[in-house]
Amino acid sequence: MDKTTKDHWDTVYKTKDPNQVSWTQETPKTSLDFVHSFGLPKTAKIIDIGGGDSKLADHLLNEGFENITVLDISAQALDKAKKRLGSKAAKINWVVSDITEYKSDTTFDVWHDRATFHFLTTPVQIEKYLDTARKAVSGFMTIGTFSDNGPEKCSGLPIKQYNEEKLTAELHNGFDKLRCITEDHTTPFGTAQNFLFCSFKRHQN
Numbered sequence: 001m002d003k004t005t006k007d008h009w010d011t012v013y014k015t016k017d018p019n020q021v022s023w024t025q026e027t028p029k030t031s032l033d034f035v036h037s038f039g040l041p042k043t044a045k046i047i048d049i050g051g052g053d054s055k056l057a058d059h060l061l062n063e064g065f066e067n068i069t070v071l072d073i074s075a076q077a078l079d080k081a082k083k084r085l086g087s088k089a090a091k092i093n094w095v096v097s098d099i100t101e102y103k104s105d106t107t108f109d110v111w112h113d114r115a116t117f118h119f120l121t122t123p124v125q126i127e128k129y130l131d132t133a134r135k136a137v138s139g140f141m142t143i144g145t146f147s148d149n150g151p152e153k154c155s156g157l158p159i160k161q162y163n164e165e166k167l168t169a170e171l172h173n174g175f176d177k178l179r180c181i182t183e184d185h186t187t188p189f190g191t192a193q194n195f196l197f198c199s200f201k202r203h204q205n
Contacts, residue, residue, distance in 0.1 A: 130174070
């Protein structure tokens with residue numbers, strides 16, 4: 001695990017509250033809409049990549065989903081989520097890992113990633129991520145990244161912007177695009193960040 005990156009995110013989650021970080025959403029409506037669009041049963045296995053202390057898991061639990069995994073490089077982030085969920089936290093599988101080093105012992109019906117993929121800025125990082133995804137996804141994938149009209153950095157780190165064509169091209173080996181949308185995310189500070197969200201279906205080569 002890249003210690004510098006891990007330390008960065010541990011510090012962010014240790015020192016900042018949700019209203020002090022740009023990605024906070026009270027209700028992750030777009031993410032939920034994409035999950036719902038797949039029409040899967042409540043027993044579907046869902047993994048939230050870079051989930052941190054996002055409230056996606058809370059909403060999925062409340063809707064009755066039973067097999068949820070939340071992965072993040074920061075143990076601090078997951079600890080915050082566990083404290084918020086209280087006794088419900090025991091219903092979730094928590095994984096502390098850099099996604100480029102993650103080895104899954106299961107496959108998932110849904111791979112959800114809002115704003116992790118765009119932090120991977122080198123071909124090696126991107127290929128490691130995609131290799132892991134191809135092995136771990138049996139159903140669907142949803143990825144949200146900053147668009148060509150979005151920020152060039154997040155939390156002080158450089159990111160890689162995407163449009164529909166670029167993201168589809170990155171995932172063409174293993175995944176067929178279903179649909180893409182762009183939307184503005186309003187941060188807790190009242191600023192707007194333009195996101196691209198796309199869903200894909202796993203195909204066997």
